[in-house]
Amino acid sequence: MAVLGIPILEDLYPSTMDMWPIEAKEFNRVWPFYENLKQGRFTTTKCKDCGFVAYPPRVICPECYSENLEYVDLPKKGKVMVFSEEVKGVPLGFQSPLIHAVIDLGADPVRRLLTRIINCPAGALKQGDEVQLTIFEIPSIPIEKGKAGTIMAERVFFAFEPVKK
Amino acid sequence: MTERRACIVAGGQCKWGVREAHLIDLFQEAAKACLDDLPTLKPKDIDGLIVANSYGGRCSFQVNIAPVVAERCGLKPTSICTRIDVLCAGGSTGIILAKGLVESGNADIVMVAGGEKLYTPQRWEVFYSELASIDHDWEAPHGLGLPPPFFALTAMEHMRHYGTTKEQLASVSVANYNYAADNPKAQMQKKLTLEEAMNAPGVVYPLTLYDCCPITDGAAAAIITTEEFAKKLSDRPLVYLRGAAQASLHSVSANWPGEHLADWIHMRIAAKKAFERAKLEPHNIHVAQTHDCFTISEVIEVEELGFCKKGEGGDFCGSGQIEIGGKVPVNTDGGLLSCGHPFGGTGIRQGTEIMKQLQGRAIHQVKDACFGLTHNLSGLNAEHTILIYGREPVK
Numbered sequence: 001m002a003v004l005g006i007p008i009l010e011d012l013y014p015s016t017m018d019m020w021p022i023e024a025k026e027f028n029r030v031w032p033f034y035e036n037l038k039q040g041r042f043t044t045t046k047c048k049d050c051g052f053v054a055y056p057p058r059v060i061c062p063e064c065y066s067e068n069l070e071y072v073d074l075p076k077k078g079k080v081m082v083f084s085e086e087v088k089g090v091p092l093g094f095q096s097p098l099i100h101a102v103i104d105l106g107a108d109p110v111r112r113l114l115t116r117i118i119n120c121p122a123g124a125l126k127q128g129d130e131v132q133l134t135i136f137e138i139p140s141i142p143i144e145k146g147k148a149g150t151i152m153a154e155r156v157f158f159a160f161e162p163v164k165k
Numbered sequence: 166m167t168e169r170r171a172c173i174v175a176g177g178q179c180k181w182g183v184r185e186a187h188l189i190d191l192f193q194e195a196a197k198a199c200l201d202d203l204p205t206l207k208p209k210d211i212d213g214l215i216v217a218n219s220y221g222g223r224c225s226f227q228v229n230i231a232p233v234v235a236e237r238c239g240l241k242p243t244s245i246c247t248r249i250d251v252l253c254a255g256g257s258t259g260i261i262l263a264k265g266l267v268e269s270g271n272a273d274i275v276m277v278a279g280g281e282k283l284y285t286p287q288r289w290e291v292f293y294s295e296l297a298s299i300d301h302d303w304e305a306p307h308g309l310g311l312p313p314p315f316f317a318l319t320a321m322e323h324m325r326h327y328g329t330t331k332e333q334l335a336s337v338s339v340a341n342y343n344y345a346a347d348n349p350k351a352q353m354q355k356k357l358t359l360e361e362a363m364n365a366p367g368v369v370y371p372l373t374l375y376d377c378c379p380i381t382d383g384a385a386a387a388i389i390t391t392e393e394f395a396k397k398l399s400d401r402p403l404v405y406l407r408g409a410a411q412a413s414l415h416s417v418s419a420n421w422p423g424e425h426l427a428d429w430i431h432m433r434i435a436a437k438k439a440f441e442r443a444k445l446e447p448h449n450i451h452v453a454q455t456h457d458c459f460t461i462s463e464v465i466e467v468e469e470l471g472f473c474k475k476g477e478g479g480d481f482c483g484s485g486q487i488e489i490g491g492k493v494p495v496n497t498d499g500g501l502l503s504c505g506h507p508f509g510g511t512g513i514r515q516g517t518e519i520m521k522q523l524q525g526r527a528i529h530q531v532k533d534a535c536f537g538l539t540h541n542l543s544g545l546n547a548e549h550t551i552l553i554y555g556r557e558p559v560k
Contacts, residue, residue: 019293021302055419056303082325082426084317086369092293094308102318102418102426114315114418116307138306157306 015141019093024143024153030057032071037156042076042133044109045069055109076133077163078105083117083125097122103131103160119161131160170558171264171406172395174388175203176517179280181383181505182352188225188282189237192216195278195384195510196238205398206274206388208238213245213272215263217255217279217509221248223294224285234278244272252298253456254411254541254550255279256385256512261552263389264406274394279509280384291380299545303417312458313377315418315426315545317369320461323427324371329464329479331371335362336483337460338375338502344529345499352379352505376460381505385513387520392558404520405558407536408442410435413548427461432469432542432549439538440471443553444560447471450553451534452522453493454515456541457500463487466540467495470551489529497522497529508543512550515539519554 015022023034033056036043046053047061048068055074060067083101090098099117104110117125118134136159140152177198179191186194200206214235222228231248235241245266251258256279266272283291296310309315323329342357357375365374395403412435414422423430440446447470455470457463464478472493473481481487487495498504498518501511519537521527535556542549 019296020306056417082318082321084314084321084369086314086317087367089311089313089368091296091308091310092289098308098314100307100309100314100318110419112419112421114304114307114309114318159307 013142018141020138020155020157022141023155026143026145029059033057034156036071037135037158040135042074042158043071044074046072053109074110075105075107078103078110078113078131078160080125080127080129080131081112082127085122085125087122099125101125101131101160116159117161118159125162130163132163134159134161169268169270170392171267171389172392173260173404173406173516173520173554174390174395174399175199175206176385176387176513176520177202178350178385178510178514178517179383180350181381181507181510183284184282184382186282186382188221188227188280189233191280191282191382191384192234192278193237195280195386196276199276199386199388203388203399208240211240211274211276211388212243213263213266213275214240214242215245215259215275215277216248217251217259217277217512218248218281219250219252219255219508220281220283220294223297224290225282240276245275251543251548251550253458253506253508253543254512254548255509256514257516257539257541257550257552258411258512260387260389260406260512260516261409261411261550264409267389267391274388274390276386276388277513278384278386279511279513281507281509282382283380283507284382300416304545309545312545313369313372316459316461317372319426319465319546320371320459322425323461323465323479326425326427327476327479330483332359332363333479333483334371334376334460334464335359337457337463337487338362340482340488341457341496341500341502342375344497345503347528348499348504351499351503352381353499353503372459372461375502378458378501378506381507383505383507383510385510385517387513387517401524402556404523405555407445407553407555407559408439409552410438410442411548411550412438416544416547418545427465429465429469429546429549432466435549435551436470439551439553442559443555445536445553445555449536450493450538451536452497452519452531453495453538453540454497454500454518455495457496457502458506458542460502462542463495463500467493470538470540489531494529494531497527497531512539512541516552516554523554523556
């Protein structure tokens with residue numbers, strides 16, 4: 001974690017430059033999404049007043065501005081509508097091939113979800129293939145908790161992978 | 166009181182490319198190039214500064230950049246001094262805001278300066294920083310920082326729905342590279358043949374090297390003022406800011422508003438509004454600078470702007486309609502593909518080129534050009550910004 005050679009950063013890690021979300025409830029009011037993800041659930045917020053389901057989850061309903069929301073499950077399987085494969089020049093932190101796809105999970109508001117496809121070799125994916133949610137751990141980040149000291153907040157994120165035929 | 170009408174009276178840019186210079190150096194070079202274009206205007210005459218910059222906070226650890234730019238450029242603004250961030254559309258947004266300020270009487274002579282210093286001492290940081298360009302928590306974690314994968318998906322959708330070919334995409338890079346071959350400020354200054362473009366190394370299928378604009382350090386600046394001041398400052402033909410619009414309907418791709426990724430309804434909405442405000446129609450436009458971050462972008466933009474029918478952008482570009490003598494010459498100074506794309510600087514470069522076209526002093530001059538247009542898309546195609554310029558004001 002240390003940035004050697006830059007004195008102020010030796011043994012420090014600037015978490016605000018992290019490419020992953022800061023998911024902990026101390027810093028994020030949509031933390032239930034990530035807690036649900038840890039349980040294998042792919043969820044978003046639904047308005048209990050007007051019924052509008054929004055993705056990504058949020059803290060107000062974008063239709064009626066109600067704060068009376070609940071988390072509901074989204075489908076975890078979908079079909080590939082279009083995809084791209086990046087083999088060379090993959091960004092830092094990702095492995096080649098970096099595959100992106102627009103997938104249709106079959107229900108609003110996730111008829112056109114842009115996602116990474118993992119566990120899939122280059123050249124194997126086809127349009128129309130079925131893919132499923134896959135959840136993986138990402139590095140924990142340190143969060144200062146006053147007298148309780150610094151905790152390491154565990155994190156997960158998601159992608160999709162081909163369904164084994 | 167007579168109506169105050171905004172005009173663009175001067176513009177200039179520094180050399181764009183991989184620059185051995187600090188962000189604030191680039192802004193000084195741009196401000197000088199801008200005032201060199203209008204020697205009657207002195208720094209003390211400028212009462213407003215709008216700085217378009219997105220990556221100062223990240224790449225130069227400098228936020229609140231406007232007073233820094235003002236001081237180093239010898240400006241002492243008393244009407245407005247601020248920074249805006251709309252990434253790729255920052256420069257055009259600055260021009261739109263300056264129009265509002267001068268027309269409302271809240272400022273008289275505004276410098277709109279935009280630019281970025283993206284290359285950092287460790288080059289990997291450029292690519293990492295790009296993750297900040299899009300919705301951080303919902304799309305960046307999918308590795309979507311640099312946009313080639315997204316525009317590759319867009320190109321595949323356009324090919325599937327409309328039969329657009331790789332050769333038609335390549336024709337855009339050939340046209341735009343050839344426009345910039347004699348532009349001394351451009352990042353890329355070389356002629357390109359269709360054969361070279363077709364045989365270029367792959368980036369993300371179907372996009373190859375010349376389909377993608379480079380990463381660029383650079384800055385540009387322009388002066389927006391009233392018709393009255395413009396007449397005092399210059400004998401050149403007046404170039405009015407006739408109308409503008411900026412539309413954003415979504416951020417996360419799941420909420421994409423079109424039928425598919427090659428259907429840019431948010432751009433059509435922005436275009437309709439800008440044309441209404443300018444009291445013009447697409448067929449009135451003589452020259453345009455559209456946001457060719459990728460060749461496929463220009464193909465779709467000429468459609469959504471109404472220069473041709475939806476789905477015929479590939480044919481429009483491939484048949485030379487974007488070249489001098491064509492129906493609407495596009496990106497006549499080389500566009501993003503060849504000039505480069507220092508996000509906040511791009512809209513100002515485009516506005517400056519349109520000003521020169523309408524004043525009859527462009528390098529690749531479109532004969533008798535009276536009405537011109539600039540367009541930017543920004544983020545992961547999350548927003549569209551359109552400005553329409555004219556030799557005559559809206560009546």
